[in-house]
């Protein structure tokens with residue numbers, strides 16, 4: 001979809017910002033460009049929409065050399081989101097969002113309808129926020145408008161340059177989650193610049209790790225963390241890469257432990273007997289269809305508890321600590337901490353699959369590291385890393 005062929009950019013003062021860059025971004029793929037300040041990420045991005053021209057090499061968009069395309073028409077196919085957002089201060093949020101459709105000559109009503117749909121899509125209520133001016137929004141809301149505006153003409157490609165860089169970490173994480181959800185719906189081909197490795201790992205289908213003007217490794221987040229291709233990348237991903245890896249390793253059914261289970265409709269006395277016989281301190285409570293109802297401690301039926309009669313369901317406690325299967329280990333771990341729980345339940349829809357304990361979480365992390373270690377030798381053969389880097 002976007003293909004860089006040996007692209008070099010040397011600025012007039014002799015600075016080589018990008019040096020012999022070759023890589024390809026597939027259709028619908030989100031590639032994050034990550035690296036320290038001044039390593040050429042923004043220059044890479046700006047060459048795609050021809051805000052900057054390469055000194056040598058070619059960039060192809062859908063097989064066409066972009067140097068042969070009219071820049072204005074090219075930019076219509078490419079949404080652009082930057083950190084400063086660049087909203088027009090004197091225009092309402094709705095009109096800001098409708099800017100590109102207006103430029104494309106859409107009827108005003110159609111453009112505003114489209115803008116309202118997009119504001120909804122990025123989580124803003126057009127009837128509340130649409131008539132406000134940019135300075136009446138929070139930083140996070142302004143960033144959302146920036147994303148909505150870039151999507152307005154439904155371009156196949158999105159360039160995002162540190163789009164969430166100016167907001168605080170909590171809002172930033174929320175914007176990232178929302179953007180991932182949005183991307184599942186719109187499936188754009190995205191180049192996303194960040195200098196935050198966590199963000200690159202969380203969002204990218206693949207990550208391009210930049211050294212000075214060059215890509216040192218272009219790979220999946222798990223591979224970059226698990227098998228850094230060069231000492232530079234190893235240094236960049238840092239010693240806490242095990243922690244970062246939690247973000248990219250999903251919880252799988254095979255990782256789970258099966259705790260004692262009792263039925264919500266079971267008489268409490270019988271369930272208590274069962275737990276005692278098994279020496280269990282608690283059990284998961286499921287309803288007749290295997291859905292999670294809650295959990296119950298083994299002493300729930302004890303006289304001291306004053307609850308000897310009735311069904312398990314009547315005495316079960318709510319299970320707040322749960323995650324869907326496929327969630328990241330990081331999410332599972334954070335849920336565990338948040339609820340001060342020794343384990344989290346894992347659900348497939350409503351269906352209870354098992355629980356993840358800290359020991360199982362550690363095993364899952366090991367599995368992911370081992371899988372990468374095994375894949376490394378194969379990857380090393382066809383990895384397009386920079387020679388001599």
Ligand SMILES: Nc1ncnc2c1ncn2[C@@H]1O[C@H](COP(=O)(O)OP(=O)(O)OP(=O)(O)O)[C@@H](O)[C@H]1O
Pocket residue numbers: 011012013015016017035036037038039040041042043044195
């Ligand atoms: N117009 C310009 N003229 C001269 N040098 C430039 C120009 N724009 C960028 N550079 C230089 O090119 C190099 C790469 O800059 P670029 O903005 O692409 O880096 P970056 O990785 O995006 O950095 P940051 O994370 O700080 O935004 C830097 O050394 C920068 O100073």
